[in-house]
Amino acid sequence: MEVQLRDPNELMKLSRLGSFHQSKLSFLRSFLKEFKDWKFNKSLFDLDEHGHGIAVYSLSKKKRTYSLICFANKINDSERSDRVIATKWDAAFTLYDGLPTKLDIDRLKKNVPKQEGGRLTFKELTLSRANKSIRMFEHVVKSLSNGNQPDKKILSKVGYLYRTTAVYGSGKFGLADRFRIKNRKEIYGPFRLEMMLVYLVRQFTIDQVNHIAKFKNPKKAVKLDNDISRNLGIGNSTGLGMAPFIVNHPTLLNNWILAREKALKKVREIKKINHNDKETFLLCLKKSLKNISSWNTESEYQNNKISDLLNDLKKLFNFIENFDFKKDYAFNELYIWIEKNLKDECIEYLVSMMLEPYDKIIDPLISEMSSEEERYFNIPGHRTIKDLRNILEEKYNNILKIDFNDKQSNKNFWFISKNKEEPRYAERYKEVGSELEQPLAIARDIKFLYERINNQKIVYQ
């Protein structure tokens, strides 16, 4: 039986994309899988009693080594800001290609803490900075130095000790261009080096908090419990840059979504589900309920979605009580029921769960999630204006119905901040600068292009 890929007109809507949950295809999970057998080493940990100084963490396999170099700095509370105006951070990081020498570290010490104001070289792969969550960090240091573990309830409200305020890669500020490293097999998956940096930063935050607590009270201090550490991540203060990134890299977005859709299609095409795979699916589902109930958000919209998800999962559990996983194409039948009876949030949640038992399906798809973009963006001189008009009418039909003369449809614009050379977002009719708008209002510009083609005096056949 052949199952069709899901319809992009349904899938590629923000409401549906915003309902996607992490899966085996997620960037961090695929990174962990690839690097799980690499040798981890804390090559340098030279911090003072306040946790300021330099640390180096390395991941090695065969002849390849990647090293995270951390610069932890003293900053005053008044200087700490997650906003663009910040020029100092609690810690700054770079991922180095190889094991750095003392000379490299000296050079990077002068540049990495300056972030956008510094210069990197082709030996550095990614760049980042992060600020402490002061309330979490102080609570953890205080607890550990007194010989106690921190309050899990307090920790669960935030979930991290540090949050990054930017993670840069691919040639920014002199970092290595992608062409230098793109043929390395271990980084075929998406955002591998960015994930590596953030993952190692997380380890640094845990080591740093233990280190400070130990200095504060050498006799009484205890180490942060492994289970608590495991539940800590790294926060992210913004993520704004991802919006223009996706507009500028459409083939990447396509490949990410297509990998997931192909995986779902293949799972739905399995004729006989074996017992172990069924059990894995059900186990993941049950375990994940606990996870869902731990999600915290201040957003009413998101809280409603979480509540809908829990209600829908109850419906699902009732349904699968009598569901026969032994029948042919059981996952397909289950998926069809899910589509008919549950909301977007739960549909996509269950898609992720259905992928869990199937490494053999997932693993080959991970390497399809990058893109050789140069192949797709040359001027297609062999195509006609008529071709273009047909594409616009066929693929962008919904967009052509939007009235962009309505201020609501044309409310915001993207610009590049002179201070940080980063994309920012502003209201067109309230702020200055819209005349320097970036070409990111794709829907509006597609409509304008279509109108221009149709208003040409020449009739394109």
Add this chain to the structure above:
Amino acid sequence: MISLSEIDTTTKRATKAMGFSWGVAEEVGKNMRLLELYGLPGVKNLNEYFKNYKIENYKSIKVISEINEATSIPYCPIELGINFLDQITFVENVKEIKFINIAFPLLFLPFISRGSEVIGKRIFCKIDEKEFLLNFNQTIYSNFLKSEVINNCKLINISFVDNVNTFTENEWNEIYKISEKTFVEESESLKRDAAGAGLTDND
């Protein structure tokens, strides 16, 4: 050192700031990345071109023919390049194309290089006495190695190179003969038991 990504982004923005559309600016960004990747002075030439751009009001071109001549004002290399790339599948049928009087001709070169990839043919380009062989947008082979600005050229001559071998049949046969030394002569038993062993031809 400035990364290629920075060169691409910054020259794209600068081109837009000079009054070109975002679409053209994007093409220029890609071109500067290419020239610098191949070790040619793209940024240097673009910078100089921008200094002259508003003053000179360079000539545009719409349809490319066998001989294209800009009489008093030279052709704009960017307008020329965009149109060349757009019309590449048509102009490749002409064996040789001449452009007379072009400003900053090095800025035209990456468009020809990209055209070579589109049509799957090498393109030989002569900018006055400087020679360039554009190999499917993979490499540029040239006798021009100076990092200098070329403000203007009298003539660009473009010819499309047919896909033919660079070696004779005899040379190929000689190489092939050497390669045969890695082959194993099959004995009767190998013929019988190696690939396809055990199957009858018509089962």
